[in-house]
Amino acid sequence: MDVCYALDIEENDTESSCPSFVGGKPNLPLEQAVPECQLCSSQLTFFFQISFPYNHKWEDLSMAVFACTSCVHKEYLIPEMLEGVLEGINIPKGFLTVYQRNFRILVFRTGEAVTKDTYQEKIKYKPIKLRVTNDLDIYTDKLGGNPNWLLDNEAPAMYDGNPMFFLMQILEDYKFEILSDASPQIKLDLNGEPAPSQENYYELFLGNNLYFFGTEDKTNSMVYLISQI
Template sequence: MESSYVLEVASIDTKQTENDLSFIGGQPCIPESMEIPVCQLCGAEQTFFFQIAFPQDHFWHGFSMAVFACTACAHEEYFIPEMLQEVLPGINIPKGFLETYQKNFKINIFETKEGIIRKDYKEKVEFQRWNLKPTSDSNLAHNKLGGQPNWLLDDEAPGTYMDSIPMFFLMQFMEGMKFKIVEEAPPQIILNLRGNPEPSKHRYYKLFLANYLYFFGTKDRSNPLVYVLTQI
């Protein structure tokens, strides 16, 4: 079992610095060679939502995870990540799925030491620093890294990737997570009651409809990949 950390947003307004490794919004701190991802559905640059540097006692220590998603289009079939169709839990994720299911979002894993603030990305989500606060309660129902998932419905934890690589629980977001946006950011495109895309009236973005989010990783440091699923 991985150690558990509460994802606690800093209580005071702060500005992003080169030393920030775990945070919401601002500009991503990713390798210079890593392209800002583009949505495969509409071609727009994806929005940077957050990133986390995995702590010393984590299996992926030395690595960071940066999460992007498109806010410029809305498609009924792509509001949440593609789901596996077989019976869960303990499912085997087939070869290639963890790359191909990322059509209008992108989860990048990279060596933390290679990250630099990407000035070529225009900030959309307001920067907020994350403090990783250790907790002894692995079942704590909170936005957290490690510990045990707090399933809203049935256990849907995957078992393996490619029949042989174990999967393990990375982190979760509770329902209703809202990402406040900066003044210049365009509104998120949503579907109205008629099923037509239109700009949201809210000054925040939602990641995968702000459902409960569960992130799982491959227990393979040579090729770290992520499976994310939602419950509502």
Template sequence: MDACWFIESKPAVSGQNADDTSFIGGRPRIPAGVDLPQCRLCGADLTFFYQVAFPAGHVWQSLSMAVFACTSCAHEQYLIPEMLTGVLAGADIPQGFLTQYQRNFRIVVFETRSGEQRMDYTPKIRFNRLELVPSRKTAAKRNKLGGKPNWLLDDESPATYASSVPMKFLMQWIEPPRFDLEDDAPAQIRLGLRGKPEPSRHRYYELFLGNQLYFFGTEAGHEPLVYVITQI
């Protein structure tokens, strides 16, 4: 891909619109037939963090990705998405892994045109629009869609899924946003110094501990599945 799109957060001067397609917080815009996801560890409704609509020219053009995660429980082994074992660069992701590892988070992928603002969801994170700014600086160290990943540590790019489906780089957060809370939103449950779950003192949520995030997806034409990698 010879282009990318820088992600810029724009504080909303007006409320969320039904046709917003890339944004943080507020109400998700996902198909009406998709159930709002729940945590497989504690059963609580997952919190909606953000979604992006991949633009024309992106490997996932015409698709959107909405990211949900649990803010109601904290388990030491699931603070970040499960990692593959062995050599990570060029790895083959086993069949079934990309659905099974979504225990306390869920990534909903859908045709952008089929999304609807879900009035049955109560917002917890304050709404901010995301502007996608086209650029040919594919190696720039920015929050971006497409281009080339900027690894903090070693390259962990997977090669394939289920031995045959190529995996493509979708986006990265190398400066993850702070997800500020609505006034009546409950505090995020985190592990305290003694290793026990307790409410955070902060009035914002963190996605996967606030680590740098890299998203890879299956090649267009296959079932759209996402692999999330964190580095710190």
């Protein structure tokens, strides 16, 4: 896309009508339950969701991101990586479903979403404002534009014959502030054993840089998530 949007997370704003936001209660289709972790069966924690704007390839769609904060496994600290040369790789059929073991990325029609009032909030609600910028290479959390790779270019080409494009990025070390009654995130301690964090925030995939790519065919919207540090 030719238009790039900087994602401004309003740290001290409580506007509840913003269609893109961090934390709080997710907006999902009525029939969509909050997903569970395939490793520990706990309900996944809602981190954020983005409503794609007018003239975007995914216009009229929203994307909600969930991850487990109740368990930790050394082999799944970040999303599973493909093997081989990653730039221009063709992602095999089924991979974008099976790699979501301890996280889920849901894509749905924005107009069909309702607030999941029964969800127990963990992360403090903060609106995300989309600010248009002509700088496609701006180094910030953003929707569209060009990815700011920390390491090598890992942009995929296709998924099961469907071209993919860059959706958005979240830069490293963002701290998702949690509510006072939220359970601590389970992390690996210095001995490599699971232990509750003492911090007042959650991290998404170790707080690494995160790059989201989507299928151009919005009738079968799938997301490939890449982590770099």
